[in-house]
Amino acid sequence: MDHRPQAWGRPRDDVYGAYDASYLRSTGPKTATQAPVVTGTSVIAIKFKDGVVMAADNLASYGSLARFTDVKRLRPFLGTSVVGFGGDVSDMQFLDRHLNELAIDEAYEHETTASVSGPAPPGQLNAANLHKYLSKLMYRRRSDFDPLWNQILVAGFDSDKKPFLASVDLRGTAFTSPSLATGFGAMLAQPIMRRYAATEEDAARLSREEAVKVVKECMKVLFYRDARSLDRYSIAVVTKDGVELNEDEQLESQSWAFAERIRGYGTQTV
Amino acid sequence: MFRNNYDNDSVTFSPQGRIFQVEYAAEAVKQGSVVVGIASKTHAVLVAIKRNAEELSSYQKKLFPIDEHVGIAIAGLTSDARVLSNFMKQQCLGHRLTYGRNMPVRTLVEMIGSKAQVNTQHYGKRPYGVGLLVAGVDEQGPHLFEFQPSGMTEEMVAFAIGARSQMARTYLEKNIDKFADCDREELIRHGLRALKESLVQDRELTVDNTSVGVSGVVKADDGSTKVEPFRVYDGQEVTAWIESVADDKEGGAGATEGESMEVDS
Numbered sequence: 001m002d003h004r005p006q007a008w009g010r011p012r013d014d015v016y017g018a019y020d021a022s023y024l025r026s027t028g029p030k031t032a033t034q035a036p037v038v039t040g041t042s043v044i045a046i047k048f049k050d051g052v053v054m055a056a057d058n059l060a061s062y063g064s065l066a067r068f069t070d071v072k073r074l075r076p077f078l079g080t081s082v083v084g085f086g087g088d089v090s091d092m093q094f095l096d097r098h099l100n101e102l103a104i105d106e107a108y109e110h111e112t113t114a115s116v117s118g119p120a121p122p123g124q125l126n127a128a129n130l131h132k133y134l135s136k137l138m139y140r141r142r143s144d145f146d147p148l149w150n151q152i153l154v155a156g157f158d159s160d161k162k163p164f165l166a167s168v169d170l171r172g173t174a175f176t177s178p179s180l181a182t183g184f185g186a187m188l189a190q191p192i193m194r195r196y197a198a199t200e201e202d203a204a205r206l207s208r209e210e211a212v213k214v215v216k217e218c219m220k221v222l223f224y225r226d227a228r229s230l231d232r233y234s235i236a237v238v239t240k241d242g243v244e245l246n247e248d249e250q251l252e253s254q255s256w257a258f259a260e261r262i263r264g265y266g267t268q269t270v
Numbered sequence: 271m272f273r274n275n276y277d278n279d280s281v282t283f284s285p286q287g288r289i290f291q292v293e294y295a296a297e298a299v300k301q302g303s304v305v306v307g308i309a310s311k312t313h314a315v316l317v318a319i320k321r322n323a324e325e326l327s328s329y330q331k332k333l334f335p336i337d338e339h340v341g342i343a344i345a346g347l348t349s350d351a352r353v354l355s356n357f358m359k360q361q362c363l364g365h366r367l368t369y370g371r372n373m374p375v376r377t378l379v380e381m382i383g384s385k386a387q388v389n390t391q392h393y394g395k396r397p398y399g400v401g402l403l404v405a406g407v408d409e410q411g412p413h414l415f416e417f418q419p420s421g422m423t424e425e426m427v428a429f430a431i432g433a434r435s436q437m438a439r440t441y442l443e444k445n446i447d448k449f450a451d452c453d454r455e456e457l458i459r460h461g462l463r464a465l466k467e468s469l470v471q472d473r474e475l476t477v478d479n480t481s482v483g484v485s486g487v488v489k490a491d492d493g494s495t496k497v498e499p500f501r502v503y504d505g506q507e508v509t510a511w512i513e514s515v516a517d518d519k520e521g522g523a524g525a526t527e528g529e530s531m532e533v534d535s
Contacts, residue, residue, distance in 0.1 A: 109377060123374055123409030132370035159371065159409075160494070 032146035036088035038062050040073045041228045042185030043084035044218050045153050046193045047163045047178045047203040048211035051239035052155035054082050055215045057223070058247070059230035060089045066230065074234045076243040078103050081127040081156030082236045083134075086182035087170065088149035095134075095148060102133075127156025127238075131166040131174065139172025147171070151182040155238050163203070163238075178203035181218075184226040189218035212237065216252075223251055224258075280390045280397060292390050292397050295419035299401035302345030304432035305332055306464045307403035307414045308442070310452045313486035313498075314405035314412035316343040317461035319432075319469070320479045333483040333502045337362035339372045340406030341483045341500035345432035346419070347399035354382055354398060372497070375406040375413040379423045387421025397421075401431045407485050407497055430464060437468040455511075458482055462515045475512045482508050 002008075010019055038060050045054035060068035068089075075083045075096055083099065085092040106125050125133075131154040141148050147170040158164040166176040178200050179193035196214050197203035206214075215235065223229045231251035237244045276282055277290030284290060305318040318332035330348060335341045336358045344351035361381055365373035382402070389395045402417040403426075414426045428449055430438035441464040452460065461482070466475060485500035503511075 109374065125369065129369040129371050133368055136368050 032144075033088070033091070033149055036091075036149040038067060038089040039228070040071065040086050040089055040092065041226055042181055042183040042189065042222055043073065043086045043151070043153050044181040044185045044189045044193065044215060044222075045084065045155050045165055045179065046197055046206070046211050046214055047165050047200075048197075048206040048208055049204060050163065051208065051237060052082070052163050052165050053208075053211045053215045053235065053237050054084050054153060054155045055219050055233055055235040055249075056084050056086070057219065057230040057233040059228070059232075061228045064228070066228075069230060069232065072234055072247050074236045074245060074247070075099065076236070076245055077127075077130055077156075078106060078124060079242050080124065080238075081130055081154060082238050082243055082245070083130070084153040084155070084182075084236075086151045086153075086185075091148040091150050095150065095152075098137075099130075126159060127154050127164040128158035128166075130154055130156070131164070131168065135168040135172055135174035138168050138170060142171050153180050153182060155236070157238075157240070161240070184228070185218070185222060188221055188225055192218050192221065208237065208239075220251055220254065223254070224256075279393055280395065281393050289390065292420050295397035295399050296401075298399035299346040299419065299431055300433060300435075302347075302400070302432045303332065304430055304435045304438055304465060304468045305343035305345050305403055306428070306430040306435075306438050306442070306461045307343060307405050307416075307426065308428040308449050308452075308457055308461050308464075309405065309412045309414040309426070310449050310457050312412065312488075313452075313454050313457050313484060314407060314414050315454075315457050315461050316341060316403055316405045316481075316483040317458065317465050318343050318481045318483075319465060319475075320481055322479075329478060331481070333481045335483075335500050335502060336378075336404075336406075337366070337372065338499045339408060339485060339497050340375055340378060340404065341485060341502065343403040343405070343483065345401045345435075350398040350400040351402065354385075354400065354402065357385065358382060372408055374408045374410070375404065375415065376408075376425070378406075379404050379415040379417060382417060383421050383423040385421075386417070386419060390419075390421060403429060403431060405483065405485060406500060407487050412486060428460075428464075430468065432468075434468040434470070438464040441467045454484065454486060455514075458484065458511050459515050462511055466515065475515070477505050477509055477512065480508050480512060482511060 040060055043056040045052055054074060056073040058069060058071055059066055060071040071089060073085050077083055077099055110121050110124050134152055138148055149170050151169040153167050155165050165180055167180050168174040178197040181189045193214055197206055219233050223231050233249050234247040235249050276284035280289055280291035303319045303321045307316045316333055320329035320332050322329045333341060333343050334355050342355060358378060361378060362373045386398050389397050397419040399419060404415040404417060406413055415423055416426050416429050417423050427446055428442040445460060462475060482503040483500060486498040487495045488498050490496055
């Protein structure tokens with residue numbers, strides 16, 4: 001037996017031939033993330049009269065494998081904004097740590113800052129500031145050819161104290177809209193949300209209850225039709241009073257009756 | 271000739287626990303002409319006396335805009351102030367680019383504070399020979415900060431630095447309770463009166479030697495607040511203000527009498 005630990009667990013040379021160590025290459029040019037590995041699927045969000053609702057399920061997939069089912073992909077920032085992450089989970093965790101540092105620095109600058117929730121102290125980084133910062137960060141990383149493989153939604157309030165919702169992706173593309181969705185949600189949930197908030201004016205008429213209902217409805221549609229999704233999800237409501245985040249929401253009143261009528265997949269022959 | 275062994279660099283303490291180079295830098299501030307700053311609930315103003323090196327030359331600027339919402343007044347070495355001013359401008363611009371907002375004034379002042387303190391702790395460096403008054407507005411309202419070459423920074427209600435600034439400070443101390451509720455024009459007049467206090471006997475405020483800088487928050491009709499950008503007023507623009515404080519009986523002396531009577535009643 002070979003007693004060197006490095007050799008343990010390796011295919012035996014006499015059976016499989018010499019071990020191909022080329023992928024362990026330690027020289028040559030640096031290679032950055034070329035594809036996401038463990039991923040989160042859609043994040044959806046919609047503005048309403050006095051805030052924003054955002055939701056994302058609690059699943060982190062490893063390819064098509066539902067690998068982790070308790071991953072929190074919505075993150076409050078300073079108790080006044082919410083950031084939702086789609087895409088690579090390790091990059092999300094990097095950004096989460098980075099935002100933690102930013103929040104601590106910011107809290108030191110404004111020592112009156114309430115640590116949990118409540119109205120934002122004046123001058124503290126708001127959602128619009130945070131989104132601008134994240135868009136610069138994402139663009140910087142893509143320019144270094146080392147992108148953070150995420151699409152991010154930022155919800156909260158802008159400097160005019162109006163509800164704010166914006167997106168930024170791994171290329172640094174940034175935009176705002178009364179409703180936003182990442183990944184599969186952009187195809188499946190966005191059209192539904194647009195029925196309720198096509199314009200800023202529509203969104204400004206939407207009540208909180210309506211907005212939450214629309215988002216829950218969209219999460220259900222996503223669970224039905226997106227194969228990388230889960231029926232446990234997180235939902236956050238941002239208002240002037242702070243962030244209400246529920247990280248253990250269960251999809252209610254599902255009905256799979258429609259599945260009976262689906263033809264063209266699976267084992268049936270007709 | 272007497273020679274002090276402890277003032278060759280800014281890293282050696284004297285046996286009395288002093289760092290002479292830093293103290294000398296503070297002296298440089300006192301050589302500069304006087305600048306006054308006051309902050310109210312709505313505005314922050316800077317006023318300054320400009321000097322001309324000789325009759326035939328122009329007057330050296332004392333007030334500089336840094337960003338939309340901040341300006342500085344300098345007393346001491348102008349060339350050192352230029353370095354700090356450029357640094358502050360860059361930081362404000364960088365902050366605006368990354369966060370899309372005006373840099374909080376305190377953050378900005380603490381940055382130059384740290385920058386200046388480093389110079390007092392490394393061999394071969396020297397402190398900046400300039401003091402600043404930094405006036406600006408941010409989300410938390412108007413602010414006035416003092417900056418010293420030692421790296422010390424402090425928020426002030428009102429302050430004066432530069433030659434004979436003690437006289438101006440005395441005026442400010444006497445009137446400190448009034449500043450908070452002053453409107454824009456009153457605040458500028460208080461600044462100019464403080465400035466007059468520190469003038470030497472036969473000199474007076476003229477359109478040539480007086481600078482005024484103002485920034486503030488203005489209430490819009492819909493109740494929201496807007497920033498009045500920092501702006502420097504020079505020359506003819508300050509005529510009205512100078513005339514409005516010229517009537518005061520012998521400057522502060524008359525005003526002070528009025529003050530004490532008000533306080534008593």
